[in-house]
Amino acid sequence: xxxxxxVLLFILAAIAFGAVNLILSxxxxxxxxxxxxxxxxxxxxxxxxxxxxxxxxxxxLIAVLFIVFDVETVFLFxxxxxxxxxxxxxxxxxxxxxxxxVIAYLYAWKKGALEWx
Amino acid sequence: xxxxMFITILISVVQISIVLSLVALxxxxxxxxxxxVIGFMQSRIGPKRVGPxxxxxxxxxxxxxxxxxxxxxxRADKWVFRLAPxxxxxxxxxxxxxxxxxxxGLNVFGQRITPWxxxxxxxxxxxxxxxxxxxxxxxxxxxASNSKYPLLGAxxxxxxMVSYEVPLGLALVGGLMWAGTASMVxxxxxxxxxxxxxxxxxxxxxVIYFMAGVAETNRAPFDLAxxxxxxxxxxxxxxxxxxxxxxxxxxxxxxxxVAAVATTMFFGGWLxxxxxxxxxxxxxxxxxxxxxxWGPFMSGLMWVIIKVSxxxxxxxxxRATFPRYRxxxxxxxxxxxxxxxxxxxxxxxxxxxxxxGQTG
Numbered sequence: 001x002x003x004x005x006x007v008l009l010f011i012l013a014a015i016a017f018g019a020v021n022l023i024l025s026x027x028x029x030x031x032x033x034x035x036x037x038x039x040x041x042x043x044x045x046x047x048x049x050x051x052x053x054x055x056x057x058x059x060x061l062i063a064v065l066f067i068v069f070d071v072e073t074v075f076l077f078x079x080x081x082x083x084x085x086x087x088x089x090x091x092x093x094x095x096x097x098x099x100x101x102v103i104a105y106l107y108a109w110k111k112g113a114l115e116w117x
Numbered sequence: 118x119x120x121x122m123f124i125t126i127l128i129s130v131v132q133i134s135i136v137l138s139l140v141a142l143x144x145x146x147x148x149x150x151x152x153x154v155i156g157f158m159q160s161r162i163g164p165k166r167v168g169p170x171x172x173x174x175x176x177x178x179x180x181x182x183x184x185x186x187x188x189x190x191x192r193a194d195k196w197v198f199r200l201a202p203x204x205x206x207x208x209x210x211x212x213x214x215x216x217x218x219x220x221x222g223l224n225v226f227g228q229r230i231t232p233w234x235x236x237x238x239x240x241x242x243x244x245x246x247x248x249x250x251x252x253x254x255x256x257x258x259x260x261a262s263n264s265k266y267p268l269l270g271a272x273x274x275x276x277x278m279v280s281y282e283v284p285l286g287l288a289l290v291g292g293l294m295w296a297g298t299a300s301m302v303x304x305x306x307x308x309x310x311x312x313x314x315x316x317x318x319x320x321x322x323x324v325i326y327f328m329a330g331v332a333e334t335n336r337a338p339f340d341l342a343x344x345x346x347x348x349x350x351x352x353x354x355x356x357x358x359x360x361x362x363x364x365x366x367x368x369x370x371x372x373x374x375v376a377a378v379a380t381t382m383f384f385g386g387w388l389x390x391x392x393x394x395x396x397x398x399x400x401x402x403x404x405x406x407x408x409x410x411w412g413p414f415m416s417g418l419m420w421v422i423i424k425v426s427x428x429x430x431x432x433x434x435x436r437a438t439f440p441r442y443r444x445x446x447x448x449x450x451x452x453x454x455x456x457x458x459x460x461x462x463x464x465x466x467x468x469x470x471x472x473x474g475q476t477g
Contacts, residue, residue, distance in 0.1 A: 010136075010213075021183075038189070039191065042264070052268065055272060073286035085297075098464065
């Protein structure tokens with residue numbers, strides 16, 4: 001686990017970098033309040049409606065597909081690292097795995113989950 | 118024991134400071150390079166007023182951002198709005214923890230200082246994992262702004278980044294099969310032993326990786342999130358001053374990460390071209406100029422910088438050449454072309470390795 005200690009230090013250093021920038025800017029920048037300036041940007045007209053309305057269901061579908069395929073990627077990583085050791089066994093195993101996935105992928109395609117419009 | 122621990126931490130702190138300042142200082146340079154390169158590609162000169170031939174332009178821009186008022190809209194979620202740029206910035210920097218900048222370390226005061234901050238045995242996985250945290254910062258920033266353009270931009274950005282993360286990960290799997298290790302240092306060592314940059318057997322993987330990398334970093338021609346004709350400037354429309362600056366630094370740091378991973382995985386990291394051909398040894402030019410340990414160190418660093426710069430140049434070249442894609446085109450490239458191609462690449466690599474008898 002000692003190899004992960006520098007990662008922790010790096011996270012702290014990166015936070016410090018951002019914080020120093022923001023604090024420096026906080027010291028030197030002006031701050032003049034104006035209700036019009038602080039209103040949401042709307043191309044110059046007055047703000048209409050709440051922006052948090054319903055949006056396309058496609059984003060949700062993309063999220064679901066992402067979870068399916070990203071989990072698959074995570075499965076492939078350890079297999080790929082050990083591939084030269086596993087040989088034929090690994091190849092056949094992973095062919096079956098990917099085949100099942102391709103069937104699911106084709107199903108999603110056929111159902112139109114990959115179409116945006 | 119305790120002094121040894123203290124020394125280890127001290128070395129880490131020194132390495133982290135060097136890497137962090139290297140990345141932070143290369144960002145203004147990259148922006149200047151981008152404006153100059155695109156300027157020349159469009160038959161203009163680019164920035165030229167500030168400093169000799171515009172060299173100080175980005176420094177001036179940075180100072181301007183520092184001095185700008187920080188506007189937080191009244192309707193925004195104040196704390197999430199403040200937090201979001203940091204969530205993007207920190208992972209973009211932390212990913213550099215495992216990037217090897219050279220092959221051989223330095224001995225300073227009897228302590229060995231490696232040219233990488235840490236060598237995790239899951240290096241590639243670490244980079245993918247940590248850089249995908251950035252998408253939270255983008256979607257939180259867009260959501261917290263409580264304004265229409267940022268929200269739409271953030272949704273688009275998030276959908277685009279998660280879509281292209283899949284081919285990005287799958288493209289690296291082919292390289293990992295050749296390397297047999299996920300450690301960044303180990304991958305380069307594997308290329309030295311194989312006498313082969315993995316770019317050669319993994320051309321398809323490299324192309325998929327780089328396309329997905331361009332989309333991951335929201336750069337042209339996949340910069341739909343910032344399509345200024347439709348969305349003003351996407352998820353950071355409401356941001357101003359240094360908070361916007363942090364988003365900007367993170368974007369360029371992410372580009373550097375994509376370039377550094379491509380360099381390590383496919384283009385032999387710190388190795389010179391044809392590392393096994395001895396008469397090409399003169400290419401490691403610093404070996405003959407600098408004494409002792411500094412020679413190999415600087416040669417390795419030189420190759421990493423050259424290769425990363427080539428990728429960064431490719432980014433700008435692509436940006437200057439291609440028009441922006443439509444959103445549905447972007448999604449169909451990712452899901453209908455890159456993903457099946459990446460899967461086919463993995464199976465093809467598996468079959469090739471079996472055929473070459475490289476498996477045990």
